[in-house]
Amino acid sequence: MAIGAIASMVSVALAEIFGPDLGAPAGTLGHVTSVEIVIPRPDDWHVHLRDDEMLDAVVDHTARWFRHALVMPNLTPPVTSTAEAQAYRVRILDAASVGADTFVPQMTLYLTPTIDVDDLVAGWKDGVIGGVKFYPAGATTNSDAGGTNLLDFEATLATMVEFGIPLLVHAESTDPTLDIFDREAAFLEQQVGPLLAYMPELSVTVEHISTAAGIDLVNEFDQAYGSITPHHLSCDRSDILANGLRPELYCKPVINSAKNRRALVAAATSGNPKFFLGTDSAPHPLSQKEARVAKAGIFNAPYGLQVTAEVFYDCDALDQLAAFVSLNGAVRYGHEPSDDELRLVRNQSPVDDVVELITTAAGDQVRLFGVAEAGRWSVTAV
Ligand code: DOR
Numbered sequence: 001m002a003i004g005a006i007a008s009m010v011s012v013a014l015a016e017i018f019g020p021d022l023g024a025p026a027g028t029l030g031h032v033t034s035v036e037i038v039i040p041r042p043d044d045w046h047v048h049l050r051d052d053e054m055l056d057a058v059v060d061h062t063a064r065w066f067r068h069a070l071v072m073p074n075l076t077p078p079v080t081s082t083a084e085a086q087a088y089r090v091r092i093l094d095a096a097s098v099g100a101d102t103f104v105p106q107m108t109l110y111l112t113p114t115i116d117v118d119d120l121v122a123g124w125k126d127g128v129i130g131g132v133k134f135y136p137a138g139a140t141t142n143s144d145a146g147g148t149n150l151l152d153f154e155a156t157l158a159t160m161v162e163f164g165i166p167l168l169v170h171a172e173s174t175d176p177t178l179d180i181f182d183r184e185a186a187f188l189e190q191q192v193g194p195l196l197a198y199m200p201e202l203s204v205t206v207e208h209i210s211t212a213a214g215i216d217l218v219n220e221f222d223q224a225y226g227s228i229t230p231h232h233l234s235c236d237r238s239d240i241l242a243n244g245l246r247p248e249l250y251c252k253p254v255i256n257s258a259k260n261r262r263a264l265v266a267a268a269t270s271g272n273p274k275f276f277l278g279t280d281s282a283p284h285p286l287s288q289k290e291a292r293v294a295k296a297g298i299f300n301a302p303y304g305l306q307v308t309a310e311v312f313y314d315c316d317a318l319d320q321l322a323a324f325v326s327l328n329g330a331v332r333y334g335h336e337p338s339d340d341e342l343r344l345v346r347n348q349s350p351v352d353d354v355v356e357l358i359t360t361a362a363g364d365q366v367r368l369f370g371v372a373e374a375g376r377w378s379v380t381a382v
C-alpha cells in the first residue's frame with residue numbers, strides 16, 4: 001500500500017471519531033469523546049529477546065503486535081556469524097506462538113574482529129542478517145566483546161558500504177571522567193560524526209537516541225537514521241530519581257533531561273522519515289533489576305506501543321503515529337509497510353487490572369514497563 005494512502009487512511013480514522021460535543025452548537029467540533037486509530041502492523045527496530053527460558057517468556061510480547069523485530073546480538077557469547085544468527089532465529093520462531101508469516105525476526109551480528117566479511121555478506125544476501133551492531137566495550141549489558149573505536153573495524157565497514165549493510169550504533173562514551181548524561185553527545189562528536197564524514201556511503205542507525213545531540217546528528221547526515229524508545233520519549237531523569245529511586249527506569253543510554261526528552265518527542269512526532277520506533281525492550285530478572293547494583297534495561301515489548309501512542313496523544317500528534325511506528329523504519333530497512341492493521345483505542349476510563357509482572361519457567365520475575373499507558377489503550381488486530 002502506498003504511504004500516502006496509509007497516511008490519509010489514518011487521518012480519516014481520526015476524523016471519524018472527533019465528533020461534535022453534545023453540548024456544542026451543531027456543526028462545531030467539541031471535545032474528543034473517544035479516540036481510535038488504525039495503523040499498519042508496526043515494526044520494532046531494536047529488541048533484546050534473550051535466550052532459553054527468558055526468550056520463551058518474552059517473545060510473544062513482541063510477536064503479538066510487531067511484524068519485524070530487529071534482534072540484538074548481545075547474547076553470551078555474542079552472535080557473530082550467520083550460522084549463529086540463523087540458529088538463534090530458529091530458536092526465536094520455535095518459541096513464538098505465531099508463524100514467520102506474521103512475525104519476522106531480522107537478525108544482527110555483533111561487530112567484533114572475528115566477523116568474517118564473506119559470511120556477513122552471505123547472511124545479508126540470504127535475508128538473515130539485517131545489520132551489524134557496534135557496542136562500545138563496557139557501555140552496557142553484554143558489551144564486553146565490543147570495540148573501542150569504530151574505525152578499528154574499517155575493513156568490515158568498507159564491505160558494509162559495498163553491499164549497503166546498515167551499521168547499528170550504541171552511541172555512548174565509556175570515558176569514566178565524563179558525566180553519564182553527557183556520554184551520548186560525546187560519543188557522537190568523537191566517533192560517529194567523524195565516521196559519517198569519512199564514509200559518506202555507510203548507512204548508519206544511531207540507536208535509542210536519548211539526546212537532542214543525537215537528533216541533530218541524524219538530521220545533519222543524509223546517510224544517518226535514528227531509532228527512539230518508548231521510555232526515552234515518555235520519561236526524563238527526574239522520573240528515575242525524584243519520587244524514590246525507580247530501578248525499572250534504569251537503562252543505557254540513561255534516560256536524560258526533560259529538555260532532551262522534548263527534542264526526542266519533537267523529532268518522533270514530526271513525521272520526519274529518519275526517525276522510527278525501536279523499543280530496546282531488554283528484560284532482566286527482577287532479582288538483578290531491583291538489586292544493590294541494578295542491571296540496565298527496560299522490558300517494554302508488552303506495552304511500548306501503548307506508551308508511544310500516549311506520548312503522541314499528549315502532543316496531539318496521533319496522525320503521525322503510523323509514520324513513526326509502522327512506516328519510517330520499514331522504508332529505512334527496505335520493506336513495504338505491513339498490509340495487516342492494528343486498532344488502538346484510548347479508553348475514557350483507565351483499566352486497572354493490567355499485568356505488571358511475568359514469570360519465566362526458571363522462576364524469574366520480570367517487571368513490565370508502561371502499566372499506566374497499557375490501562376489507557378486497548379490494542380486489537382483488525
Ligand atoms: O539498557 C540497556 N539494556 N541498554 C542496552 O544497550 C542493552 C540492554 C540489555 O541488553 O540489557
Ligand code: ZN
Nearest residue numbers: 048072280282
Ligand atoms: Zn538495546
